[in-house]
Amino acid sequence: VQLQASGGGLVQAGGSLRLSCVASGRTFSSYGMGWFRQAPGKEREFVSAISWTGSSTNYADSVKGRFTISRDNAKSTVYLQMNSLKPEDTAVYYCAKDRTFYGSESARSYDYWGQGTQVTVSS
Numbered sequence: 001v002q003l004q005a006s007g008g009g010l011v012q013a014g015g016s017l018r019l020s021c022v023a024s025g026r027t028f029s030s031y032g033m034g035w036f037r038q039a040p041g042k043e044r045e046f047v048s049a050i051s052w053t054g055s056s057t058n059y060a061d062s063v064k065g066r067f068t069i070s071r072d073n074a075k076s077t078v079y080l081q082m083n084s085l086k087p088e089d090t091a092v093y094y095c096a097k098d099r100t101f102y103g104s105e106s107a108r109s110y111d112y113w114g115q116g117t118q119v120t121v122s123s
Contacts, residue, residue: 001025001112005095008117011085015121019080021095021114028076029053032103034110035069035080037091037119047093048080049103058105063089085121092116 007019019035034049048059048069057069068081078095096110104110 001097003095003097003112003114005093005114005117008093008119010120010122013085013087013121013123015085016081016083017085017119019082019093019095019117019119021078021080023076023078023097029073030101032098032101033069033071033078034096034098034103034105035078035093036096036107036110037089037093038116039088039091042091044094044107046105046107049098049105050078051103052101056103058103060105082119085119087121087123090119090121092118 002024005021032051035047036044037047038044050057050069054071066084071078094116095114097112098109099111
């Protein structure tokens with residue numbers, strides 16, 4: 001599986017970005033997908049995940065109500081719509097493929113990772 005993330009950039013606080021992650025190499029609709037992020041000097045943290053059908057989603061408390069994860073299995077793509085961005089959202093964002101159908105909050109559940117896309121939110 002190869003994952004290609006895009007859509008990052010520089011945005012002012014309160015702005016929006018939409019991240020995309022295109023998967024190739026296996027049947028995309030057979031597994032959950034997740035987004036994680038890592039800020040400078042910090043550990044990688046869970047942001048959001050979605051189940052294989054898209055019927056189940058979960059979010060970190062820090063992004064709940066501001067971020068929305070979705071997927072288009074026909075396009076083998078998972079999205080992360082990020083609204084009301086804050087400076088503390090600044091990080092490299094990674095998409096990842098879950099070993100299971102569900103979309104876990106634990107990074108240990110993921111076996112393939114994209115290269116990351118930088119999101120910078122200015123105050």
